[in-house]
Amino acid sequence: MQKGWFKAAGLNVRMEDGNGSVSTVQMLGAGDHFDVGHASLAAMMIGRDKGMPLKAIAPFMTRTDIGALVPADSDIKGPAQLKGKKVLYTAGSLEAPFIDFFLKEGKLTRNDLDLLSVDASAKAATYAVGRADAVISTIPFIFPSVSRQRHSRALPFSDYGLDMVSFGLFTSEQKLQEKKDAIAKFASIVAYGWQYILNGHESEAVDAIVAQRPQARLDKAILAEQLEALKPYFPTSKEQAVGAVNPEDFEKSVSTLHKVGSIGSRLDPEEYYVKDLVRPVETIAPEIVK
Known part of the structure; x- marks a missing residue:
């Protein structure tokens, strides 16, 4: 938002602070006016098991935090x-x-x-x-x-023995039908944003976060430490891009959530995500990477 990447891709994005992963999942599952949620994808999987038509579109943190x-x-x-x-x-x-x-x-x-x-x-x-x-x-x-x-x-x-996917983007099946292209662009840009941060732009990210959320009265030093603490939870394999779906991450998540009784039916892991929505950002808006 701060760098104008959404605007460059023709997106008009409005973001609102949530109140935890569980409430974010409930709002998307209830069909509220939100198109995409950012929360723990394990919470989203639990919601889907309870009948909410939700699916992951861009996992960022691939092990539990x-x-x-x-x-x-x-x-x-x-x-x-x-x-x-x-x-x-x-x-x-x-x-x-x-x-x-x-x-x-x-x-x-x-x-x-x-x-x-x-x-x-x-x-x-x-x-x-x-x-x-x-x-x-x-x-x-x-x-x-x-x-x-x-x-x-x-x-x-x-x-x-309690490993599963953590934070990422998800949406409802209905929103995916209605706005698939826009949602794909949004997810791709956010994924690129995380990779941009991980490539050495942490201080720029901290400044952007503070500028976008002045009402939160955030501490820049703590934000910088939080970003650093997040790094080990992102994909460690160079073959897995940030935001790309790795089926094995969802297989382990289904196993963990079923083991602790958080999901009962143990659906096929493929039921919980949509693959290939995240694509190279230069195919969406080349000026972003200039």
Whole structure:
């Protein structure tokens, strides 16, 4: 938006802040006036399993970013050491269904610890000031915002058999029929934007984010750290472009979500995505890459 790439492709784009992946999925699934959602694609898959006609169009982060943060100087090396500890999470969030399986890897249940549900906006601050022994959230988002006050390390859920796709773009089948070309252009430009950032334009991205969302009163230093923390979650193979669908990512996601009971019917992984919508941006608007 800041660089005029959407306009160069003939798109008139309006973006609104969401309130978490689950609510974004619900809004798109209800057929609201939004054409595309940006959220955890695992949440989108859960919504599709419940009957929402949604499909992924551009996965960006190809492994889960959910995990637990613990103090760096603590003796907590994995879920087993959380016994008797006070742990923060948010009920109704994407992370909630995975907690039991994570604890099971340490031979624990919820009854073995003091598990407290708090509002998502309060988790980071509550943990950072030492009112809990651990916090469960999305690691790249929360890690930079708490580490200045409380030096911490992460226990990624992906290390405990809970791996799945994370953030990306999705849309409804109806919108795809109505606006396929425009949606494809939008997804292609956003995918190019992420690749542009990853190619060494982090500071430019931070400036653009702050300029586009002045009401959010964002901290540039924390934003820069969050972008850096996101990098390991993007595709590591040079053969997989940012935003391109890799069927194996959805196969592992179906397996994980079915294992924890978040999806019941275990649909064919191909039911959850549309391939080949993202294309080289120079075929859409050559001036973007000049």
